[in-house]
Amino acid sequence: MSRLTRTGVLRAVVVFGALAAFPFVFPAQWIVNIAIFTLMYAGLATAWNLLGGFSGYLSLGHAAFFGVGAYAIAIAFTHIGIGGSGYKPFFALPLVGIVVALVSVPIAWVALRVRAATFAIVTLTLLFVVQQLAFNLHHLTHGSQGLALPPPPFDVSTFEQPFYFAMLGVFALAFFTCWWVKGSKLGLMLFSIRDDEDRARGVGVRVTGAKVIAFALSVGFTGMLGGVWAYYIQFIYPQFAVDPLITIGAVLMAFLGGKGTVWGPTVGAFILVPAQQYMAYKLGASELYLLGYASVFLLIMLFLPRGIIPSISDHLARRRSGRPDEPPGAVASAPRATLPGGMAP
Amino acid sequence: MSTLKLDGVVAGYGQGDILRGVSLEVEAGSVMCVIGPNGAGKSTILRAVSGLLRPRAGSIAVDGQPIASLKPREVLSRGIVHVPQERSLFPQMTVWENVLLGAHVLGDRARARRRIEEVAERFPILRERRNAHAGSLSGGEQKTVELARALMLDPKLIMLDEPSMGLDPKARQRVFTTIRGLNETGLTVLLVEQNARAGLEIADEGAVMDGGVVKLRARGRELLDDPRVGALYLGAPITPREAAPEPTR
Known part of the structure; x- marks a missing residue:
């Protein structure tokens, strides 16, 4: 169980301090724009990790809740009138997160009755259901015509900064929740479910409750990030707000950095998103950027197959214990139990 | 009684x-x-x-x-705790986490932490291999950790x-001495055993x-x-x- 070590706290203070100073040190709009999307994906991957990394339930449908969050803010603007633009939509984000989390509870309760590939397919189906709803609930979403949000009245020279800090705030909330969960009783429950759900039930873990809480927390943060994104983009369409590529991107980043770790998804996002965005800027016309992006991913998977953080942690642990490194691709040293889920109270 | x-x-x-x-x-x-x-x-x-x-x-x-x-x-x-026949530890979790799970039903984290310190006094392996993945332990060590976990509820x-x-044989002897x-x-x-002697x-x-x-x-x-x-x-x-x-x- 992770404990609050001095090194861990220091690392978090340095990283979040640097992130807070970033738009003042690098004020160029295109750089801050990349940073906004980096923070968004860091938040999405961290939120996904709460469920997929900690409990082993690999959701492919998180973009559904990203879209729900995005439409919630957009509909609040256009239909309810939340009091104009400016900073007010940012204050509505906690409410968006709570509502998305609450709405997800019955969905989670049903979806989490199945496991592994079936769960992934159920969540993917949910994504397409939400996307179709976004197309068809025309009176609310304006369907394929898209929904416009009023332009924020921010100063042009620092237009990105409020969005940057809103993304940073939601990402920080997701990150520290992830950190807290990892060291908490909930984390212990989720890890035991990830290892062997039947066995976890056998030692008295309330598996359904733990999974539903993780699902709700995870999609709550996802919805909030969708809300910030919608306000930043200002015009949302169903195919972009509820886009499978959003989930896939977040999942890739969590795997790349190391799912089930606190820092892994952040590291994955901080490598992949700037790499993708930078190469799109520089090589966009030739579309070579896709090759470059894939190369970054493949190289890391080749040399650090368990993800960056777990691979480095293992390497350091082996150096401390004097054991040699396993070659890339070797099975992790911890063997899996070979017997099926033994249940014991 | x-x-x-x-x-x-x-x-x-x-x-x-x-x-x-x-x-x-x-x-x-x-x-x-x-x-x-x-x-x-x-x-x-x-x-x-x-x-x-x-x-x-x-x-x-x-x-x-x-x-x-x-x-x-x-x-x-x-x-009443039951240590099943098959290995029942969670292999990807650390030794310490596995043992802490034994006190899960207590619902009292402070009590669980106090208890694990007491249990660790009896089973030094818990401190020695605290951060090791349970799946990396030998069969005898795993059985010892299972016993330690079972004791978490006192x-x-x-x-x-x-x-x-x-x-x-050596690990078996240690387990019976522990019991x-x-x-x-x-x-x-209550012991169920094929090794009748x-x-x-x-x-x-x-x-x-x-x-x-x-x-x-x-x-x-x-x-x-x-x-x-x-x-x-x-x-x-x-x-x-x-x-x-x-x-x-």
Whole structure:
């Protein structure tokens, strides 16, 4: 169980301090724009990790809740009138997160009755259901015509900064929740479910409750990030707000950095998103950027197959214990139990 | 007063009965060892007591309180823990996390942390291998950690299903010494063991099961010398040495 070590706290203070100073040190709009999307994906991957990394339930449908969050803010603007633009939509984000989390509870309760590939397919189906709803609930979403949000009245020279800090705030909330969960009783429950759900039930873990809480927390943060994104983009369409590529991107980043770790998804996002965005800027016309992006991913998977953080942690642990490194691709040293889920109270 | 009493328990899987009227008493503070051939229903007794299998007939009581209809979690909260036959640790979790999970039903983190420190005093391996993945431990070490986890609830009855299975002789010896040591602290032990000699040697009482019922019951050492055990266990009269076959690997 992770404990609050001095090194861990220091690392978090340095990283979040640097992130807070970033738009003042690098004020160029295109750089801050990349940073906004980096923070968004860091938040999405961290939120996904709460469920997929900690409990082993690999959701492919998180973009559904990203879209729900995005439409919630957009509909609040256009239909309810939340009091104009400016900073007010940012204050509505906690409410968006709570509502998305609450709405997800019955969905989670049903979806989490199945496991592994079936769960992934159920969540993917949910994504397409939400996307179709976004197309068809025309009176609310304006369907394929898209929904416009009023332009924020921010100063042009620092237009990105409020969005940057809103993304940073939601990402920080997701990150520290992830950190807290990892060291908490909930984390212990989720890890035991990830290892062997039947066995976890056998030692008295309330598996359904733990999974539903993780699902709700995870999609709550996802919805909030969708809300910030919608306000930043200002015009949302169903195919972009509820886009499978959003989930896939977040999942890739969590795997790349190391799912089930606190820092892994952040590291994955901080490598992949700037790499993708930078190469799109520089090589966009030739579309070579896709090759470059894939190369970054493949190289890391080749040399650090368990993800960056777990691979480095293992390497350091082996150096401390004097054991040699396993070659890339070797099975992790911890063997899996070979017997099926033994249940014991 | 007996800690555990089974009276005419009938239980099984699907349409079939494995236990066909088991009656057994385990006295408080004693070690009871249940032996018998494969399929006799030894492990099924433990599953029925721990709530994993609901009896179709008969009663199970602990300190006079019926527990046959309780859920596994409720049985745990009554201080009855079950260490199953197969490896039951979570291989990707650390040793410390695995043991902490043993106190999960307490719902009191501070108490769990105090308790794990107490348990770690008895089992130094918990501190030595604290951050190691449980799956990287040897079989004997895993069994020790399982025992440590079972103690997290400060149980009054611990049920061990073939704790020596798959262990080398040295590790097996350590496990039986540990079990005896736990019993000396006042813990009641219900042990199911294929290694009849080793089990009966540390047991105050023994029971021989066959065909889903208890056929013989006596002091542990008396059973070792009882020729009827051989007849039930191996199908022929045996000498005491033959009564303790090595477990099949």
